[in-house]
Amino acid sequence: MKLDEERTRDLAEEYGVPLPRQGLAGSREEAADLADRVGYPAVLKLVSPDLPHRTEAGGVRTGVETRDAALETYDDLVEVAEREAVPVEGVQVQEQVEEGREVIVGGLRDATFGPTVMFGLGGVLVEVLEDVAFRVAPIDAAEAQEMIREVKGYPVLEEFRGKPPADIGAAADVVASVSRLVHENPAVETLDINPLIVHENGAVAVDLKIAVEE
Amino acid sequence: MGRPGHIAPGMGRDEQRLERMFYPETVAVIGASRERGTIGNIVMENLVSGEYACCAHPVNPNADQVLGRDAYDSVLDVEGDVDLAVIAVPAKIVPTVLEECVEKGVAGAAVISAGFGEAGEQELSRRVEEIAEQGLRILGPNVLGLINTGIGLNASFASAMPRHGDIAFLTQSGALGGALIHWTAREGLGLSHVVSLGNKLDVDDADLVRYLDAKEEVEVVAIYMEGLRDGREFMDAARATDTPVVAVKAGRGEAGERATASHTGSLAGQDRVFDAAFRQSGVIRAHTTVELFDQAEALTLQKPADGNRVAVVTNGGGAGVMAADACEDHGLSVPELSEPLKERVAEALPGIASPRNPVDTLGDAGYERYKGAIRALSGSGEVDVVVGIHVETSQIDPMGAAKAMAEEAGRNGVPVVSCWIGGKGLEEALDLMRSRGVPHYPEPERAVSAARALVQQGEAEREEGAG
Numbered sequence: 001m002k003l004d005e006e007r008t009r010d011l012a013e014e015y016g017v018p019l020p021r022q023g024l025a026g027s028r029e030e031a032a033d034l035a036d037r038v039g040y041p042a043v044l045k046l047v048s049p050d051l052p053h054r055t056e057a058g059g060v061r062t063g064v065e066t067r068d069a070a071l072e073t074y075d076d077l078v079e080v081a082e083r084e085a086v087p088v089e090g091v092q093v094q095e096q097v098e099e100g101r102e103v104i105v106g107g108l109r110d111a112t113f114g115p116t117v118m119f120g121l122g123g124v125l126v127e128v129l130e131d132v133a134f135r136v137a138p139i140d141a142a143e144a145q146e147m148i149r150e151v152k153g154y155p156v157l158e159e160f161r162g163k164p165p166a167d168i169g170a171a172a173d174v175v176a177s178v179s180r181l182v183h184e185n186p187a188v189e190t191l192d193i194n195p196l197i198v199h200e201n202g203a204v205a206v207d208l209k210i211a212v213e214e
Numbered sequence: 215m216g217r218p219g220h221i222a223p224g225m226g227r228d229e230q231r232l233e234r235m236f237y238p239e240t241v242a243v244i245g246a247s248r249e250r251g252t253i254g255n256i257v258m259e260n261l262v263s264g265e266y267a268c269c270a271h272p273v274n275p276n277a278d279q280v281l282g283r284d285a286y287d288s289v290l291d292v293e294g295d296v297d298l299a300v301i302a303v304p305a306k307i308v309p310t311v312l313e314e315c316v317e318k319g320v321a322g323a324a325v326i327s328a329g330f331g332e333a334g335e336q337e338l339s340r341r342v343e344e345i346a347e348q349g350l351r352i353l354g355p356n357v358l359g360l361i362n363t364g365i366g367l368n369a370s371f372a373s374a375m376p377r378h379g380d381i382a383f384l385t386q387s388g389a390l391g392g393a394l395i396h397w398t399a400r401e402g403l404g405l406s407h408v409v410s411l412g413n414k415l416d417v418d419d420a421d422l423v424r425y426l427d428a429k430e431e432v433e434v435v436a437i438y439m440e441g442l443r444d445g446r447e448f449m450d451a452a453r454a455t456d457t458p459v460v461a462v463k464a465g466r467g468e469a470g471e472r473a474t475a476s477h478t479g480s481l482a483g484q485d486r487v488f489d490a491a492f493r494q495s496g497v498i499r500a501h502t503t504v505e506l507f508d509q510a511e512a513l514t515l516q517k518p519a520d521g522n523r524v525a526v527v528t529n530g531g532g533a534g535v536m537a538a539d540a541c542e543d544h545g546l547s548v549p550e551l552s553e554p555l556k557e558r559v560a561e562a563l564p565g566i567a568s569p570r571n572p573v574d575t576l577g578d579a580g581y582e583r584y585k586g587a588i589r590a591l592s593g594s595g596e597v598d599v600v601v602g603i604h605v606e607t608s609q610i611d612p613m614g615a616a617k618a619m620a621e622e623a624g625r626n627g628v629p630v631v632s633c634w635i636g637g638k639g640l641e642e643a644l645d646l647m648r649s650r651g652v653p654h655y656p657e658p659e660r661a662v663s664a665a666r667a668l669v670q671q672g673e674a675e676r677e678e679g680a681g
Contacts, residue, residue, distance in 0.1 A: 110487045113445035134490040136449065143494075 003188075003210040015181040017174055017193070017205050022094040028074040034093035035070035041096045042070060046077040050086040057084055062096055097206050100199040101157055101166040105175055107137070107182035107191035115188075117179035119144070119171075121153040122195040129153075137179035144175035157198065170203040171196065187212045231351045232417070232425045235322035236362045236407070238268060238297035241369060242289045242320070244311050245302035245327075246272030246280040253326055254302040255280070256371040257359065261300075264375060265366030271296075289314050296320045300359060300369050305329030308355065309341040316348045322417075324369060325354035326388075331413050332356055339415060346416035353417045358388035358410035361395075364431050370410065379404015380433035381510045382426045384419060386411050386440045394438075394503060402648065403507055406431050414443055420451035427455040433514040436506050437461040445491055452495040453678070458513045458671045462500040463488050496674030498667050508660050509667035512653040516629035518672035521598035522546050524665055525591045526572035529579040529615070530605035533635060533658050534572030537601050540662035546669060548572065555594045562586020577607045580614030585622060592628035598672075599629050599665045603658060604643070606636025616643035620650035629668050633661035 003011075012019050021038040024047065025031035035042040046059035054060055058080050061073045074091055081088045102122030110116045113136045120132030133150040135143060148154065148168055157166045174196055182188050189212060193205040225233065241261055247254030254274070258281050261270035272280035275287040286292050289299060289311070299320045301311055305327050315323050331339040339355075346352045353360060359370025363378040372392045376383075377399050385391030388410040398405060406429070409422055419437060426432045439461050442448050452459050466485040492499045498513075500506040524546045528534035541548045551559065551571050559569040562583055568574040573591070575583040584602065591597045600622075604615040612634070623630035632647055632654045634640045647654040655661040 110445070110484060112442050112484075113449070113487050113491050116487050116490070132486070134484075134486045136445070136487065136491045136494055139494075 001212055001214050003212050008208055008210050011181060011185070011188075011210065012205065012208055015177045017177050017181070017208065018170075018203060019205050019208065020095040020097050022092060024090040025074065025093050026090050028071050031074040031091050031093055032067045032070040035064060036067060038093060038095040041065050043094045043096045044070065044073045044077060045092040045094065046080055047089040047092050048081060048084075048086045049089065051081075051084060064096075095204075097197050097204045098199060100197040100203075102195035103157075103171060103198055104132075105171075105178050105193040105196050105205075107178050107188065109182070109189050110136075115179070115182040115186075117144075117147075117175055117182065119147055119151065119175050121151060121156065135179065138183040139176055139179045141169070141172045141176045144172035144179070145169070147175065148172055164200045166198040167201050167203060168198075170201070171198045174203055174205065189213055227349075228351065228421070229425060229428075231321040231349075232421065234297040235324075235351060235353070235360065236367070236425075237365060238321075238367070238369075240269045240271065240292070240294060240296050240298075242271050242273050242286075242292055242296045242299045243280075243302070244273040244289055244299055246274050246277075246285065247302075248277055248280050252302075253371045256373065257300050257302060257326070257369065258283075260368040260370065260372070260375075264368045266368070268367070289318050289320065292318070297322070298369060299323040300326065302326045302371075305333075305335065305338055305355070309338065309345060312342065312345045312350065312352065316345060316350050320350060322351035322353065324357055324359050325352060325412075326357055326359060326371065327354075328356045330355045330415070339413065342415050351417055352415060353409070354412035355415065356388065356412035358385075358391050358408075360410065361405075361408040363404075363406055363408075370408070372408070374399060376405040376408060377403065379406060380431055380514050381405050381507070382407040382409075382422075382429075382432045382435045383438075384409050384411055384422055384435065385438040386414070387438060388412060390438060390503070394507075397503075398507060401507070403511060418443060418448070420444070420447040423448070423451040423455050423457075423459060427457045432457055434458045434460060434510045436510040438503060438506065439463050440465050445487075449491055449495040452492075452497045458498065458510075458518075458667075458674075459496070460498045460500055460506055460509045460513065460667060461492065462503055462506045463492075496671075496677065498670045498674075500663075500667075504660070505663050508653075508655060508664050512629075512631055512664035512667050513671055515651040515653050516631065516668055517624060517627065518675055519599040519629055519665070519668040520627060520672055522669045522673075523549050523596065523598045524601055524662070525551075525597040525599075526601045526603065527575060527584060527587050527591070528572055528603035528605070529575045529577055529583075529607070529610075530603065530635070531572075531574050533603045533605050533633065534574060537603060537633070537658035537662055538572055540659040541665075544662055544666040546662065546666055549596060551591075551594075552596060555590065555596055558590040558594070559587050562590060577605075578609035580610050581618050582614075584615045584618035588618060588622040588630065589625065592622060592626040597628060599631070599668055601633065601658070601661050601665055602630050603633040603635070603661070604640075606634075606639050612636070612640055612643040613646070616646045619652055620646055623650070623652045629665075631655070631661045631664045631668070633658050 023034040042064045106118040115137040133147045245254040246258040272285040277285045526537045556569040602619045
């Protein structure tokens with residue numbers, strides 16, 4: 001069973017998994033205030049239980065650069081909801097995460113060893129190449145660094161094609177946090193961060209999903 | 215033969231029971247048979263004809279005597295204490311027989327009988343597990359039995375006794391274990407114990423890794439494993455033991471997993487996780503049974519390496535290149551030597567030889583060149599393990615290289631593993647390697663894999679020391 005968003009965020013916060021700054025706005029003023037808080041550019045997303053293909057319907061707007069743009073975008077998203085005839089729960093206002101190296105971090109309950117943690121490079125090839133490393137949880141950040149160095153694609157995290165090196169330490173902290181989270185919460189069956197965007201300084205878990213026992 | 219003080223005061227109850235299983239004064243063979251070739255007959259034969267002169271009592275309600283010994287109707291009728299019961303009766307009556315063992319106060323039972331979880335008989339398995347909780351240690355079911363060569367005990371249906379030695383061998387597969395007893399004997403490898411674990415309903419790898427750690431005669435534990443019921447328990451035991459553990463984990467792919475699932479009733483875990491778990495708990499992973507014993511043997515003969523820097527010394531360039539390739543495959547470094555070290559190595563060699571790593575001593579290299587080169591390398595602080603290779607040539611007697619390796623192995627804390635490529639002309643050299651405790655292999659790749667085991671054991675011990 002998928003853990004709801006609020007509890008997912010709470011768990012992430014408790015274990016220090018960095019998520020994009022965000023909030024849910026119920027009015028255009030609230031949306032603008034939130035955008036001020038998360039910083040520009042911001043992303044605004046229509047939140048509705050009946051809109052499965054939100055991006056295709058025009059319910060996600062990136063690159064919102066100013067407070068005025070945030071006010072306008074809020075109105076646009078409400079119009080989208082009217083056009084699609086779906087109810088509106090609100091508008092999610094989120095920090096727009098800068099580009100960086102995409103990696104995946106996972107937690108998995110293994111039949112033999114119990115909670116484990118996984119690290120791999122992100123992108124479309126991860127499932128084909130299976131270039132991932134595992135550890136039995138929990139592990140500390142030093143062990144997580146070692147694990148990150150184990151994947152064959154590791155050199156792309158270092159200085160690569162003119163890009164500065166990614167913050168391996170920040171990625172390792174997330175891996176170690178996830179390992180503690182799955183170890184200390186037996187109800188968590190799987191955890192997926194895909195992607196974790198690793199910047200020159202710091203890392204952000206752009207998409208975090210947790211599945212728990214029924 | 216008695217138990218010379220084996221039940222020490224500090225032993226826990228479970229350990230005491232294992233001790234009585236491996237050093238039994240009295241063994242009951244339940245299902246002992248007069249019919250030649252049956253398992254119940256072979257086990258009885260092994261117990262009465264071996265050097266272990268214990269009281270082996272046949273239990274068989276349909277026989278008066280088996281192999282000249284009076285048979286009992288039930289284990290309950292045997293006089294005095296029974297330490298070990300070896301059970302070879304149909305699966306259906308195993309629970310009844312085990313309950314009688316509990317009533318009798320038997321310390322442990324090796325259940326050879328098959329037809330439990332591996333055959334879909336979950337209910338029978340469950341009953342065996344319940345009985346194990348009443349204080350009887352149960353090995354199996356679906357096992358070959360157990361062997362303790364130190365006292366000449368063969369409580370199994372293996373047709374041969376292994377050579378006595380210091381490798382304890384645990385095997386999930388009984389049939390493979392039985393075959394490897396023959397193979398190790400042919401290879402000249404010595405075993406201290408052979409324990410077939412089968413379905414692992416009670417006694418498992420973790421129990422035995424812990425138990426064997428206290429045994430002085432055990433230098434290394436070698437495991438053939440298809441799955442574990444409790445991975446963390448095994449990791450804890452492996453972390454806690456001072457005895458090196460080498461394991462081959464079979465069932466890596468989907469097809470292998472299907473085979474192991476039907477074979478032992480346990481699900482083979484995901485291979486990558488096993489890899490990680492072994493690494494995290496200092497277990498050295500072998501990928502074939504040959505590699506398992508190659509590595510185990512190296513660990514019994516040489517000290518662990520202080521790092522992963524390998525120097526290759528060879529009188530044949532090709533063998534050196536293959537060794538260097540193998541080092542790369544195993545994650546070992548073959549470092550470039552410093553200029554001063556190259557000079558010292560060159561002093562031992564003729565002018566046209568290469569002092570670079572791999573060090574090529576040329577085809578006619580004898581004692582002086584090997585000795586000089588290995589000594590310079592081991593004393594340099596630039597090298598943690600030496601792979602010494604000799605290829606048989608018409609130009610030189612291999613005994614020179616052999617004497618040099620035997621003398622230099624372990625000097626400055628640098629272990630030597632050796633590789634000998636050739637035929638009958640090498641026998642004297644190999645005898646010297648055996649008598650002087652230098653592991654020797656017929657291929658560079660196998661020697662390098664043995665070196666990897668010494669490197670990993672060193673890492674595991676340093677990690678243990680740091681943690």
